[in-house]
Structures are given as C-alpha cells and as structure tokens.
Amino acid sequence: AQKVTQAQTEISVVEKEDVTLDCVYETRDTTYYLFWYKQPPSGELVFLIRRNSFDEQNEISGRYSWNFQKSTSSFNFTITASQVVDSAVYFCALSEGDILTGGGNKLTFGTGTQLKVEL
Amino acid sequence: EAGVTQFPSHSVIEKGQTVTLRCDPISGHDNLYWYRRVMGKEIKFLLHFVKESKQDESGMPNNRFLAERTGGTYSTLKVQPAELEDSGVYFCASSQDRLGRRNFNEQFFGPGTRLTVL
Numbered sequence: 001a002q003k004v005t006q007a008q009t010e011i012s013v014v015e016k017e018d019v020t021l022d023c024v025y026e027t028r029d030t031t032y033y034l035f036w037y038k039q040p041p042s043g044e045l046v047f048l049i050r051r052n053s054f055d056e057q058n059e060i061s062g063r064y065s066w067n068f069q070k071s072t073s074s075f076n077f078t079i080t081a082s083q084v085v086d087s088a089v090y091f092c093a094l095s096e097g098d099i100l101t102g103g104g105n106k107l108t109f110g111t112g113t114q115l116k117v118e119l
Numbered sequence: 120e121a122g123v124t125q126f127p128s129h130s131v132i133e134k135g136q137t138v139t140l141r142c143d144p145i146s147g148h149d150n151l152y153w154y155r156r157v158m159g160k161e162i163k164f165l166l167h168f169v170k171e172s173k174q175d176e177s178g179m180p181n182n183r184f185l186a187e188r189t190g191g192t193y194s195t196l197k198v199q200p201a202e203l204e205d206s207g208v209y210f211c212a213s214s215q216d217r218l219g220r221r222n223f224n225e226q227f228f229g230p231g232t233r234l235t236v237l
Contacts, residue, residue: 044230111160
C-alpha cells in the first residue's frame with residue numbers, strides 16, 4: 001500500500017526566510033513517481049514538479065528546490081527567500097507506475113502543509 | 120487552452136438530497152480522475168476513467184456515489200442520497216493518453232467543488 005506523510009500541518013515564516021516542507025512516502029513498487037502540488041487560495045491544484053524513482057538528482061527551479069532521497073524515502077521541498085505569494089497549501093503525492101507504458105495512475109496524497117508567509 | 124473546469128464551485132444541500140457534480144477535462148485528455156478532500160485530511164482518489172470506461176473505481180466510498188462519463192468527454196459524479204460525511208471538496212483532474220509522453224503522468228486539476236451537506 002502507498003502512503004504519503006506530511007508531518008507539518010502548518011508553517012508560518014516571515015518573508016525572505018527559507019522554508020522546507022517535509023514529505024515522507026511509503027511504497028512497495030520499485031517504479032514510482034513523486035509530485036508536489038500547490039493549492040493557492042483560489043482552490044485549484046497547481047503542478048510544481050514530478051520525479052521518477054530512478055532519478056535522485058536534486059532539482060532547482062528559481063526559488064524552489066527539491067531534495068529526493070530514496071534512502072530515507074523523502075522528497076522534501078525548499079522555498080528560498082519566501083514571498084507572500086508563496087502562501088498556500090502544498091501537497092506531496094505519489095503514483096506507482098510503469099515508465100514504459102506511461103501514466104494514468106492514481107495519485108496518493110499527503111494531508112498537505114499550510115504555508116503562511118507574512119510581511 | 121482551457122483548463123479543467125468544474126461545476127458548481129459550491130453546493131450546499133441537506134442530508135438526503137441528491138447532488139450532481141460536473142467536470143469538463145482538458146480537450147483531448149482521455150484520462151479523467153475524481154478525488155475528494157474531507158476537511159483537514161488528505162486528498163483521496165475516488166475513480167479513474169479512460170475515455171468512457173471506468174479504469175479504477177477502488178476509491179468510491181459506497182453505492183451512493185455514481186460516476187459517469189458518457190461519450191468520453193465530460194463526467195458527472197452523483198451523490199444520492201447525500202450524507203453529512205460526504206461534505207468536502209471534490210476535485211477532478213485529467214491527463215493525456217498513456218502514450219502522450221510530453222505531459223507524462225501529469226494530472227491537471229480543476230478548482231474543485233465544495234460540497235456541504237447539512
């Protein structure tokens with residue numbers, strides 16, 4: 001069975017601080033995908049990143065970076081120099097799948113972390 | 120290109136009534152998913168359509184929930200009769216065909232329908 005744990009329910013930071021959102025996952029599959037989604041106050045889920053289980057390279061996109069460590073089953077998300085616009089609920093998710101046959105598999109989500117960035 | 124749309128955005132009904140939620144996926148997306156988030160908890164998978172066929176409905180909570188996707192375009196999710204525990208936000212998502220490698224395994228989500236059962 002798959003499981004995603006986001007232990008941090010809510011985090012509050014002051015603008016320009018760095019913040020890391022934790023994500024720990026469980027799966028029996030050797031092939032899987034990890035995702036982060038952002039849910040701003042408007043409600044929709046915005047895709048941020050996808051990683052597959054064979055690629056442990058960390059990724060950086062602007063102020064966002066992701067640290068994937070299979071040894072600890074973690075896929076943590078760091079926002080550098082946070083801004084008020086980063087305030088949202090962030091969800092980590094897992095999908096088991098086959099790289100060769102493509103996607104189409106359900107996502108298992110964590111409970112989300114509410115990030116509040118204040119001036 | 121239009122994203123995934125959902126209607127209504129909010130619905131407030133009384134216990135025992137019927138509600139139908141609608142989802143319009145991104146044009147050309149064969150995969151359509153329904154998820155639900157009960158207050159403060161994780162977003163849970165309900166079911167997955169590939170075109171008009173139900174590929175996986177393992178997350179449907181009980182037989183009060185009926186999902187359809189006639190013609191493989193938009194989908195409806197009917198709750199009949201609604202119970203208090205059905206309250207939550209219902210999300211719809213869509214993704215390309217399995218061979219659509221450009222957006223491989225990326226599900227695009229709609230804004231959700233907030234359902235309140237009183």
